[in-house]
Amino acid sequence: MKHPGAVRYSIIAVSIALLDQLSKRLVVYGLNPSDEKNVIDGFFKLVHWGNTGAAWSMFHGNNEFLAILSLVALLGLILGRKHFAIQSKTGQIAFGCVLGGIIGNMIDRLFVNHVIDFIRFYFYQRGGEEIGFPAFNVADMAICTGVGLLFLLSWQGENKPLETIEAP
Numbered sequence: 769m770k771h772p773g774a775v776r777y778s779i780i781a782v783s784i785a786l787l788d789q790l791s792k793r794l795v796v797y798g799l800n801p802s803d804e805k806n807v808i809d810g811f812f813k814l815v816h817w818g819n820t821g822a823a824w825s826m827f828h829g830n831n832e833f834l835a836i837l838s839l840v841a842l843l844g845l846i847l848g849r850k851h852f853a854i855q856s857k858t859g860q861i862a863f864g865c866v867l868g869g870i871i872g873n874m875i876d877r878l879f880v881n882h883v884i885d886f887i888r889f890y891f892y893q894r895g896g897e898e899i900g901f902p903a904f905n906v907a908d909m910a911i912c913t914g915v916g917l918l919f920l921l922s923w924q925g926e927n928k929p930l931e932t933i934e935a936p
Contacts, residue, residue: 773854773855773859773860773863776857776860776861776864777854777860777863777864777867778864779864780860780861780864780867780868781864781865781868781871782868783864783868784864784865784867784868784869784872784906784910785868785869785871785875785907787906788869788872788873788905788906788907788910789872789875791886791905791906792872792876792884792886792905792906795814795816795884795886796816798814799814799815799816799886800816801816801817801818802815802816802817803815803816804816804888810890810891810892811889811890811891812887812888812889812890813888814886814887814888815885815886815887815888815903816884816886817884817885817886817903818880818882818883818885819882819883819884819885819903820834820881820882820883821834822834823902823908831877831881831882832877834877835874835877835878838870838873838874838877839874841870842867842870842871842874845863845866845870846867849863852918858917858921859917859918859921861914861917862913862914862915862916862917862918862921863914863918864914865910865911865913865914865917866910866911866914866915866918867914868910869906869907869908869909869910869911869912869914870907870911871907872905872906872907872910873905873907873911883905883907884905885902885904885908886903886905887903887905887909888900888902888903889901
C-alpha cells in the first residue's frame with residue numbers, strides 16, 4: 769500500500785463494511801423478514817427487506833451477476849485509484865466510503881444471496897397510501913456519500929485556475 773492515503777482509506781473502508789454488517793445483523797436478529805417497526809410514524813421506519821437487484825430494485829433477481837459486477841468494480845477502483853482525487857484527506861475519506869460500501873453489500877450478495885435493506889423514509893398520501901424512498905442501508909449511504917464527495921472534488925478541481933492545478 770505505497771499509495772498516498774492508503775492507510776486512511778483502508779481504515780475507513782473496513783470500518784464502514786464492519787458498521788454495515790453489524791447494523792444488518794441487528795436487523796436480522798431484531799426483525800423478521802418483511803417486518804416493519806415505526807420509529808417516527810408517517811416519516812421513518814426500520815424494515816427487513818431483501819434486495820436481489822441494484823438501487824431501487826433495478827435488475828431484480830440478478831444477485832449473482834451483481835456480486836460479480838461488485839467484485840470487478842472493487843478491483844477496478846483499487847487498481848485505478850491514482851485517477852481519483854485521493855491526495856486530499858477528503859478524497860481519501862470519499863474513496864474509503866465507496867470501497868467500504870461496495871464491500872458491505874458484496875458480503876451480503878455472497879453470503880446471504882441478497883442485500884439487506886432496513887432504513888425507510890416515507891409519508892402518507894391522501895387516502896392513507898404510503899409512498900416513500902426505497903429502503904437502503906449503511907453501505908448504500910457510504911457509496912452515495914463517497915461518490916458525491918468525489919464529484920465535488922472533481923468539480924472543484926475543474927474550476928481551479930490552470931496555474932494552480934498540480935501535474936499528475
